[in-house]
Amino acid sequence: MPSGNAGLNAPGLPQNRDMWRIAVPMILSNISVPLLGMVDTGVTGHLDNPAYLGAVAIGATIFTFIYLGMNFLRMGTTGITAQQFGDSDHDGLRSALGQALIVGFVVALALIALQVPIEVIALRLIGGEPETQAFAAEYFSIRIWSAPGTLANFALIGWFLGLQNARVPLFIFLTINITNIVLDLVFVVLLGMTVDGVALASVIAEYAGLFVGASFAVAALRIHEGRWLPERLTNFDAYRAFFSINANIFIRTMALMFTLAFVTAQSARLGPLVLAANAVLMNFQHLTSFGLDGLAHAAEALVGKAVGQRSRKALVHAVNLTLKWSLIFAAGFTVFYIVAGELIIATLTDIDDVRETARRYLPWMIASPMVSVWCFLYDGVYIGATRARAMRNIMLFSTLIVFLPAWYLAQPYGNDGLWFAFLLFMASRGVGMHIIYRQKIVRGVLGPNVAQ
DSSP states (O other): OOOTTTTTTOOOOOOHHHHHHHHHHHHHHHHHHHHHHHHHHHHHHTSSOHHHHHHHHHHHHHHHHHHHHTTHHHHHHHHHHHHHHHTTOHHHHHHHHHHHHHHHHHHHHHHHHTHHHHHHHHHHHHOOOHHHHHHHHHHHHHHGGGHHHHHHHHHHHHHHHHTTOOHHHHHHHHHHHHHHHHHHIIIIIITOOOHHHHHHHHHHHHHHHHHHHHHHHHHHHHHSOOOOOHHHHHOGGGGHHHHHHHHHHHHHHHHHHHHHHHHHHHHHHTOHHHHHHHHHHHHHHHHHHHHHHHHHHHHHHHHHHHHHHTOHHHHHHHHHHHHHHHHHHHHHHHHHHHHHHHHHHHHHOOOHHHHHHHHHTHHHHHHHHHHHHHHHHHHHHHHHTTOHHHHHHHHHHIIIIIIHHHHHHHGGGHHHHHHHHHHHHHHHHHHHHHHHHHHHHHHTOOSSOTTO
16 A cells, blocks of 8 residues: 555545444344254254254255355455445446356356265265265255355355445345245245255245345446446456455465364364363354454455555554454453353253353353454454455464464363464464554555555
8 A cells, every 4th residue: 555645635534333334234144144043953953853953954064164165255355346446446346246256156056066076075074874964965965056146145245345335235144044044934844844945945045135135236336337347257367366365265264164173173082071062162252253243344344445545544543443343342242251151051051061061161262252353353454455365374374383283282281272272373363463464554555456
């Protein structure tokens, strides 16, 4: 970003209302996701064969893994779009959306074409009883057809966030989840379907969300008048910036997923009681992320717009504003876990041994919000500034140089050592991104050059 007086003639600085206009809808969107999982569990959990419940759990795990890996379509599109929006480049807004949709469609076709080997490998890795695996395969073979809709929704959600519009993503999320819940009940409870009904409900729901998102996109394009430039959509070289950002985000996401999977695997090695207790405690971490991610989404949009405007002053103000509220929220989560942590554990499980074990390690979850808040917030900052390479490098360093050695050295302390390594991993990400952010701000080079 240019230094000197670039920020002196900047447009109005981001205000609280600008942040909350994005954060609140995204927090509500995040809250709707676990509700859907509860309904899926509820409808299959009341069927006469427990294999149905296990099959849906396995199938959902496979698609969660696949779609988390593809989430770069959402994250990268937000940063690119926010910068084009800040620069008032309406042609660029069209290119950002078009490129994301085209890449998403190509990836979805690849997933559908490779569905048989993906299914075989995934089920073999996860394991399970033959009957459960057979139902999981049935679920997979139906839900894989949601891939084009799901990935298109990622692109649309990212695009609208880049436009500082979180209401449309909320409408998309609500349409998907409400449609899915209603169809779960219709197909399974009323029509007597089993895992096929749950999978079909998910497929239809994704396309319902796509219809809503596409309708709003058409209206938004009319407001932001511009031209579709075919060379930006058909020339592979035009995708260089897109792939530069998103390939790094993909690697970063894979490293994060490895760390989470490693925690689960090591929990299992510590015994079934610790595994169950840690699964309960991980819900605290998910709950924290639901709240703080909404503020991180606001940071993505506000920082991206400031970078597009080439206003260092607006960028710093956006970071400080979202960081202040993130810290307030994190402190609130900490107090909430101190007061209600044991009640939450008791609500999530009625097995006395699991409750007692989870309470033993609850202090790690009480400490987690104030440790994790930094990396959640700075993820949003770096996405908005399209500094994907730095995100990747810090994530790899935190995983390979911090987390794994810390876990290895802390093994004598058992589960305490595992949680210590995990929180050190989260802290390392936050500290690393904060240091680089401060260096770039001081040097005045944190800007739209995506190659850095």
